[in-house]
Amino acid sequence: MRRGLAVLVVLLSIHPAEGRGQNSVYGVLGIGFPGRPISTRARATAGGIASFDARSPLNPASVAGFRRVMVTASTGTTLWNYTALDSAVDGLSQTRSPMGLIGGWFRGTPVSFALSFSTYAERTWDLVTEDTVTIRGESIASTRRLKSNGGIVDLRAALAYRLSSRLSLGAAFHMLGGSSSLTTRRNFSSVDYISYVESNRVAFSGLGVSAGLVATLDPRLTFALAVRSDDRLEIEVDSAPAGSFDLPWSFVGGMFIVPVPALRFSSTVVRQTWSDMAGIGAANAFDTWDVSAGVELGGTQGTTKLPLSLGFRYAQLPFSPTTEQPREINFTGGSTLLMAADRVMFDFSVERILRRGGGAEEWAWFLSAALTIRP
Amino acid sequence: MAERLAWLSLVFLAAACGEEVSAPGMCPDFCPDVRISIRDSVFPASIVRDSSYRGYVAPYSAPTLQVSNGGTVESRGVFRFSAFQEELQVGSSASQTGPVVATDSFRLNVTLARRTDEGQVLELAVFRLPADVDTAASFGDLDPFFQDSTAIGILAIADTVDDGQVSAILPGDAFPTLEADSFRVGIGFALRSAVGFADFVTINADPSSGSLTRYAQVDSADGELAARTDEVTLSMDNFVFPALAPLGAAQLTVGGAPAARAFLRSALPAYVVDSSNVLRATLIMVPSEPVSGAPGDTVFLIAKALATDVGPKSPVIEIDVDTLSLGTADVPVGSTDTVRIDITHIVRSWTQNPDRPRSLALVAQTEAASAAEFRFHSSESASAVPVLQVTYSPLIERGGG
Helix, strand or coil: CHHHHHHHHHHHHCCHHHCCCCCCHHHHCCCCEECCCCCHHHHHCCCCCCCCCCCCCCCHHHHHHCCCCEEEEEEEEEEEEEEECCEEEEEEEEEEEEEEEEEEECCCCCEEEEEEEEEEEECCEEEEEEEEEEECCEEEEEEEEEEEEEEEEEEEEEEEEECCCCEEEEEEEEEEEEEEEEEEEEEECCCCCCCEEEEEEEEEEEEEEEEEEEEEEECCEEEEEEEEEECEEEEEECCEEEEEEECCEEEEEEEEEEEECCEEEEEEEEEECHHHHCCHHHCEECCEEEEEEEEEECCCCCCCCCCEEEEEEEEECCEECCCCCCEEEEEEEEEEEEECCCCEEEEEEEEEEEEEECCEEEEEEEEEEEEEECC | CHHHHHHHHHHHHHHCCCCECEEECECCCECCCEECCCEEEEECCCEEEEEEEECCCCHHHCCEEEEEECCCCCEEEEEEECCCCCEEECCCCCCCEEEEEEEEEEEEEEEEEEECCCCCCEEEEEEEECCCCCCCCCHHHHHHHCCHHHEEEEEEECCCCCCEEEEEEEECCCCCCCCCCCCCCEEEEEECCCCEEEEEECCCCCHHHEEEEEEEEEECCCCCEEEEEEEEEEEEEEEECCCCCCCCCCEEEEECCCCEEEEEEECCCHHHHCCEEEEEEEEEECECCCCECCCCCEEEEEEEEECCCCHHHCCEECCCCCCCCCCEEEEECCCCCCEEEECHHHHHHHHHCCCCCCEEEEEECCCCCCCCEEEEECCCCCCCCCEEEEEEEECCEECCC
């Protein structure tokens, strides 16, 4: 069992370049659908605990929580349907590996580290449109298929310093990379016109830094703060420069309340300045608020061995085809199983998601699972 | 318990792993910023430095020959057979031969490949030609031999016969100078009784395509006459027709016999050939005179790409296409209609092979097998130059991201 799980973790971890997150009808806008750099455990709390969670590459100060080496990888499946422009689409699904991380600490020092990959933006979609074109006086039915496969990946190297049991500081260097293969295919109903396929490879690159702190004011109350600044996102199409865009600033704040060990409240708020990217992909861009709150029950000595996590999230989406900013609401739940003398953790979460705005409404399930090994 | 739950969850996730992201596009709101436009233009000066040359295939090398009348061109068939034997075998061994005392008749067999699709009986008059007739003989040279005095039979093609072997019986005195001609004969065909054409297979290597059988009486050693046959096959075939008017200065020609080819050079703008997806390209040509040839016949034009452009000896290349109509046009004799040939595959090959010359050749499908010839205005014409009409989609303009 343990050997099998270990193999699975390794397999999930060795494909960082293909790490992608959930998809959405909104994913065709802007630079794609923004990923969430949070672990499956954090997802179970809707992201409420993300700014404190060492396995979530959101706040580099949380890396101080690593007191032993661990490797974690997750997988996520999205099932979704949507309505837009009076048309309904259902039965869509996608499975990706949205995050992986290896972390630990330098023995005998207060310094911890983490290397991770996570989805910065997901750019996978496959759209088929049909229309009629008039060529040489003839009306000809045409099918156009636009397909994109890929995304932007955030590779992070983080260091955290535990100043005391009450205060940790962290900093991280981010490297954005990844690519998407874009395929455009057009077929005609008339054999007189040749179908064509045009393929392009769009590559992305960028750099960023982040810093944060985790401060425990009281054993029952902990705060987290983080800020992230990314440079410009450089875009190349088939190795030729195709422009660059300002990436957003991110500001993170969190609160963790533990009235009793078996009951833990957490909340994380993220503010991102996406409006700098207005115009990319002909989409409107907006700054976003992302507010999440969750509770973890049990999982500590003297309580249930199987913790239960619940969460709620409200978030704004950055890109819209109209001047109306889309919103997102998540209801989440999940748990963590400890196995092999606590050396193996299996996290799973279920999210029910509603996105609405800009002329579309989308309902989705997101199922996530993660394996963590602490040798 | 925990391990079972973990595996159960993994199995559940694995079961949900089927990927289906294909969806109808909700454009333009929920579509990526990819702009695809389709343009269709006639490029007026897109054909330049065009020319045509004759002599690629001679009529005596073509796989068929044509006999026709009633149209702008009358063509006549010419056969020469190998020599009959001086003596024929009369005994059981090959050395037991005897001289031919008398010839009862001849049987002429030829193989019909195609004919006028009119459901009418075609009668071809058979004429005796000089035994030494050769491929250099012109229509004018042979015309004196296509007279009633040299007519030796009729080859009738029933209205129900479209192809296959047809025969005629010729009288025994059809070739009175046979012995003086070293037992060689030449014959000619002319379509007499109808308007149209008949194409005959003349594959010299195939004896069944044409033969002449002599039915003779042979003097045997015991003084008795024996009936014997002697069959000879084609040693030369050809067809002749009056020379057409010389080609005008602003004319190009394709087809005829000897076969002519036209070479056209493209001057399409680079933004079409190099920076677009060509969806359809059509070569448009205007005949400068009615298509000449036998009534009911056609010129089957084929456009071919060139491997290299070295003038009249430019080698053509075949490009595999999955649409039969691509690169071809069927032009009926007598037509003055504008001719359009789809050359999409050729123009796209220029994009895919930048080293390939942006030129093409127009050839007849079976060269020199028919007198039919298509003449059209060249790029030097003051009235109607050949042009290219191209439907193309410029390379995709991608918005940021």
